[in-house]
Amino acid sequence: MLCEMCGNDVETTRRVRIEQSILQLCPACARFGTPVDPPPAAAAAPSPRTTEPPVPAGRPARSRRLEERDLYQEIGELELAPDWGPRVRRAREALAWTPEELAKRLNEKKSVVLKLEGGAFHPPDALVRKLEHLLKVRLRADPTAAG
Secondary structure, three states: OEOOOOOOEOOOOEEEEEOOEEEEEOHHHHOOOEEOOOOHHHOOOOOOOOOOOOOOOOOOOOOOOOOOOOHHHHHOOOEEOOOHHHHHHHHHHHOOOOHHHHHHHHOOOHHHHHHHHHOOOOOOHHHHHHHHHHHOOOOEEOHHHHO
8 A cells, every 4th residue: 555645655644634534644754733533442442532632711712614615605706897008007107107117116027017007918816906005096997887
């Protein structure tokens, strides 16, 4: 059998819990976690360990959140506004910055700024956030609000 941690071929493996995962591990790797199934000889003896660690006095017990979350649903659907290129140009001109100055502040090339303003370049989300923060302008819009 193969150990799921080190990959060694061993005769026997043990089921061990490491963090939130249960793995089949060789005896050498099994020491890194807690055994899930007691060994056959110890199966008859009661376990001295409790199933849950004791809660210190004065502190309420915290429950872990194990349900899955859809982060895209929480963020909401925001897309670039149809006129995002001219918005960038107007905001830059309102601050009296040249394309070179905006590019330097964005840590991008001047050609990227010119392509952004012309609408020829679809910016990644990180660049959209930088533009919105730096120019104090909203470039994203909710597509359901327009319809």
